[in-house]
Amino acid sequence: MNKSWPKSFGFLMLVLMLALTACSGGGGNNVGNNVNSGATNAPDNQTDKDTGGEKTLSIMWWGPDARHEATKKALDIYTKQNPNVKFKPEFMAWDAFWQKLPTLAASKSITDVLQMDAAYIQEYVSRGQLEDLSDIDLSGIVDPTVIENLKIGGKLYGIPLSQNAQGLAFNKTELDQYGIPHPHKDWTYDEFFQWARDARAKLPEGKYPIGDTTTWDSFNYYQTSMGKEPIMSDGGKKFNLDKDLFLTFYQTYEEFRKAKIVPPAEKAAAFLENDPQADPMASGVVMTRGATTGSVSALEQLMPGKVGVVNLPVGPAGGGWAQSTIFLSVSANSKNKEEAKKFVKWFITDKEAGQALGLTRGIPINPEIYKELEPTLQPKDKLGKEIYDLSLDKALPFYSPAAGFSEWVDTYRKEMEAVTFGQQSIEDAYNKIDKLGKELAAKAGGQ
Structure with a gap:
């Protein structure tokens, strides 16, 4: 996340997003990253008790089937390398993920490890739901500038997984x-x-x-x-x-x-x-x-x-975005924080895991992993790199909804859908959207 973000692309989105996978928010016309495939395993979380010295990490993510299969392979590799650690995974489509997460947050039962998006990370940080990961040493793995740009209030709450672009x-x-x-x-x-x-x-x-x-x-x-x-x-x-x-x-x-x-x-x-x-x-x-x-x-x-x-189309200031937008975070309520931190660092550093994960979350943030992958990339994977390369020179920061603006994001979509169905004018939609946005901004500013 760039320091200039209000920091959520929900995006252009979409709602960037916008977005991956991103950003964005997403879906719809020319922007967005809503993916709607994949089944879900039974939801288990960090309240499960470990026995016999074994640890069980609950983890959830969104994505298409290719991401689900690749992630499950990576989890198997981690268990093979760390036999005392098992996983209870849950995976689903984008919409289902963001519908479920608020419920888990309300009951303080977010999984030990969860995939997090730039469109929402600040909202969950503001609620105290995510663990500070600043003590994870990423030197030589992630560019220091990238890490600084991702910090919220001087702390790191998500380990970036990839460089992404819309x-x-x-x-x-x-x-x-x-x-x-x-x-x-x-x-x-x-x-x-x-x-x-x-x-x-x-x-x-x-x-x-x-x-x-x-x-x-x-x-x-x-x-x-x-x-x-x-x-x-x-x-x-x-x-x-x-x-x-x-x-x-x-x-x-x-x-x-x-x-x-x-x-x-x-x-x-x-x-x-x-x-x-x-x-x-x-x-x-x-x-x-x-x-x-x-x-x-x-x-x-x-x-x-x-x-x-x-x-994406550009204007005088540029257009689109190209940066880290997808992360692994750790629940602030996890009972397995140290193991979870060890795992999220492993996720971006282990070469065997890197081979299994491929480009299912974008271009790996770790350049050594991408170097290992590059000779074996399929055409579908090269398209992802092409999007990134095409977007980079004109890219603007990824702007996400601010904390407390979820109602506004939903209202925006609802009012604009009414416009597309011919149920109201564009100006009427603008007035409603603008009024709510100003009210929320005044509330955020303590006015």
């Missing part, structure tokens, strides 16, 4: 089929919008060049790319939703709904990312969608050889 995936096979040029690096928002208009003219009925968007992070990317402050800053004490840019951005999408450049609201509501039949892009309905370094491999597996990538 980009845009596109169906290069179908674009070629219909004579539509591929998106290019560092395209501006004006170029992006015009590309969508031009592509619409060449696509048959029932296919759309881009998706619609209802998440706060997708607009925040636009606002910050134009050189404006992020919507939330200073821990949520400052709120700045630029009305002129808001109207310009969403009036463009209103035009696109009328011109069938984006799918109708009813169809968009049924999309489910990374589902073979319901994914907007893999199903062949939409030609583009948001993807991160860590999540694009799942899309490539659904449509092998057909996926191209590009960075």
